[in-house]
Amino acid sequence: MPKSLTPALIFFAVVLGVSYLFMGQVQLSNSLNAIKQGELEKLEVYDPPIAPPAVILEGRNSSLTLSDLKGQYSLVNIWATWCAPCLEEMPSLMRLQKAKGSDKFQVIIVSIDREGFAKTDPWLERLAIQGLDDYIDPTGRLPLMTESQQLPTTLIINPGGMLVAKVTDSLEWDGPDAQRLVDTLLAH
Numbered sequence: 001m002p003k004s005l006t007p008a009l010i011f012f013a014v015v016l017g018v019s020y021l022f023m024g025q026v027q028l029s030n031s032l033n034a035i036k037q038g039e040l041e042k043l044e045v046y047d048p049p050i051a052p053p054a055v056i057l058e059g060r061n062s063s064l065t066l067s068d069l070k071g072q073y074s075l076v077n078i079w080a081t082w083c084a085p086c087l088e089e090m091p092s093l094m095r096l097q098k099a100k101g102s103d104k105f106q107v108i109i110v111s112i113d114r115e116g117f118a119k120t121d122p123w124l125e126r127l128a129i130q131g132l133d134d135y136i137d138p139t140g141r142l143p144l145m146t147e148s149q150q151l152p153t154t155l156i157i158n159p160g161g162m163l164v165a166k167v168t169d170s171l172e173w174d175g176p177d178a179q180r181l182v183d184t185l186l187a188h
Helices: 005-034 038-042 084-100 117-126 176-186
Strands: 043-050 073-079 105-111 133-136 153-157 163-168
Touching (some): 005 043, 005 176, 038 043, 084 105, 117 133
Antiparallel strands (some): 073 153, 153 163
16 A cells, blocks of 8 residues: 555544544434433433533542543432432432443442541441442532532433533432433443
8 A cells, every 4th residue: 555545544534433423422412312301301411522520539449530430321420418309319329220230331429528438428328328339529519510500410421431411300210211311321
């Protein structure tokens, strides 16, 4: 192959790859907008996806940012112990993770309680919540940085680490509407 064709082929491959990714995102956005009914009327779809807020979340063994959540869809639920709707929906988040958790999908919970795990652990134990990766936002600013005025707020991060959708308010996460949402994500 002549050397003069190599840059053109590389350029063509890059353009083709970017076009493929863009079309996939357009299809996902269209699919998400198409299911906004019932409880999912609360779903806000970002088209195009946006970078998630750059907040360092403290885990039990490590820290991460939302953009570190790459390689799978991540449903990131922001909650607090003083938020009754947050506590009510927590069991359904656990059931969703049990039913759909895989190498393609995960549920993560992030508390904005300033007292950290010392405050959240007794609540999670009282609710018998297990199997969810939990983190703390020590600044408590994550809801504001996502332009959310209430809790719970749930962010949906795509496998590329970008924010594709948000739900503000509680949901029955193992109910039919949320199942439709997760199935739509996993189909893309």
